[in-house]
Amino acid sequence: MSRAEDIMNVANHFILERGYSAFSYADIAGEIGIQKASIHYHFPSKANLVQSVVGRYRQEVKSNLAMLDGMEGEPQEKLEQYLNYWETCLEVKALDICLCALLASEIPILPEEVRSEIKAHFQELTDWFTKLLQESKTPLQYTASNVSHEEMAHGILAGIHGGMLAARTFNDVGQFRMIKHQLLQQISKVTADQ
Amino acid sequence: MSRAEDIMNVANHFILERGYSAFSYADIAGEIGIQKASIHYHFPSKANLVQSVVGRYRQEVKSNLAMLDGMEGEPQEKLEQYLNYWETCLEVKALDICLCALLASEIPILPEEVRSEIKAHFQELTDWFTKLLQESKTPLQYTASNVSHEEMAHGILAGIHGGMLAARTFNDVGQFRMIKHQLLQQISKVTADQ
DNA sequence: GTCTATAGCCCGATAGAC
DNA sequence: GTCTATCGGGCTATAGAC
CATH class of the missing domain: 1.10.10.60 (Homeodomain-like)
Incomplete structure (x- = not known):
């Protein structure tokens, strides 16, 4: 290396x-x-170093999402895999959350190169969530509640980020698991017994 | 002053x-x-100053929640008021998010006095959300989806925090409004036409 | 590519005059 | 209570030897 x-x-x-x-x-x-x-x-410079680190992180995420796109399975299963990925990261080390979610709280003082990388990453993730939700052939729970695909996508991103911060704050992955369960229920199929 | x-x-x-x-x-x-x-x-010391600032913030939030507790109205309306409060803060200034949500991302390097204040604040907010949700006399949307009151309370906290960070990142309150709408739909009453 | 040395600046905190 | 002055240390970044 x-x-x-x-x-x-x-x-x-x-x-x-x-x-x-x-x-x-x-x-x-x-x-x-x-x-x-x-x-x-x-x-x-420090700005250059951090931009490089964030850029590399973004590339890694992109290739992971592309891998999920290439797989068989329903949209919700792909979202579940994404959530499982972060759950595993948090289990190994509570520090290990999304690099961009972490840096986002410092937005006002970040160098512009880094700030734009973070915005672009959030946009890409939201777009990916939105596309997945639109692909579902059967109605999902949230669609019965006057919530659009785009709103749900933003809700997923916000939930994940908030859940990561909570898990880190309490050094407890359970905080993230609760969010994961709640999000997965929202995007589950509407079945007869509900 | x-x-x-x-x-x-x-x-x-x-x-x-x-x-x-x-x-x-x-x-x-x-x-x-x-x-x-x-x-x-x-x-x-700096630790002492920040602890004082966070302590004062927590007191202010506590008195606001107590005020909401003392008001007439359904539980969902009180949650909506809490969300409206932050929406207004963000409209005035995108920087103005929850002090503890902001500091949470620095948890590993914060002095212990500050760290414990933040944890206590999150716990109080989650407890307040949980209590409100339990008080509802009619079933709410999320209860039909195998999501517990406690899980929903954590989901609300995570959504708010993630939504604040997104709004700050893009300097766009719309990012928070989408989360607000999505959360309010989840805690709305289950009606016949749904 | 890695080193030593250093410039130039900022930091939290303290001592002591007023 | 507020000031000046300073301590001891940190920081990013650069110059120049090897």
Whole structure:
């Protein structure tokens, strides 16, 4: 693995732990065992480093969503897989939430390059949720309640982000599982006994 | 208004804008027109200052919830009023979200005094939502979907927090309004034509 | 590519005059 | 209560040797 990738991996970890403004080149250098100046050789500025880390994260998410798109299965099952993915991440380490959700709270002080990456990521996820919901051939619970596909997609994104923050705050994945269950019920099929 | 209150007001503003680690005594001093040392006279440490600001915020929320408790009206109407309150805050200024929701993303690096205030606030809000939902005499939409009162309460909190972050990220209250509508539909009464 | 050294600035916090 | 002055440390970023 290249040194640049080492740096991005460690940076990713420290951003999740401390946020944009509270992690430093010194943190990364100390963890890898190099000097701060060496990081500047690979990533000239902090804005550049974080943009690279977020860009890499976005690519990873995109390829995961494309993989789900290529699979058999109903739309709700794909959404469930996405939720399961994050549940597993939180089980391994409560710190491990969506990089963009974490950085979003620092929006006003982020460099513009990073801010636009975060917005684009949220937009992509919402579009993906919306497309999935539209693809469903049978009516889902929320459609009976005067909630549009787009509103539900935004509701899913907000629920996931809020649930991640709650799980992290209490160091308890159960907080996320409750949101997951509630969201999955909303997008479940309407059946006769309901 | 006392000097200590001035300081807390300005601190509140800068925390919402920059978060815990990126706001400074110098920011506050500059805004008010005093010296950094004067702030240390009123609030010995940064942890102490932020705990005071969060404590004051929690008191304010508590008294608002108590006011809603004392009013006539169905449980859903009280929840709607709470959502309307935040919608108005966001309309005035997209920065103005829940202080604890904002600080929650910095949980791992916050001083323990602040961390426990945030947890306690989330717990109080969730308890209030749960109590309201239990009080409803008629079945609500979510109860038809195998979602418990407690799960719905957590879903409301997560939705509000995620919605606030989205509205702030895009500087667009519409992002919050969609969540509000979706949540209100879930807690609306089950009627014959649905 | 990595190092040492350092510039230039910001930080929280304290001492002590007034 | 507010000030000036300062301590000891952090930060991003750069210059230049190797």
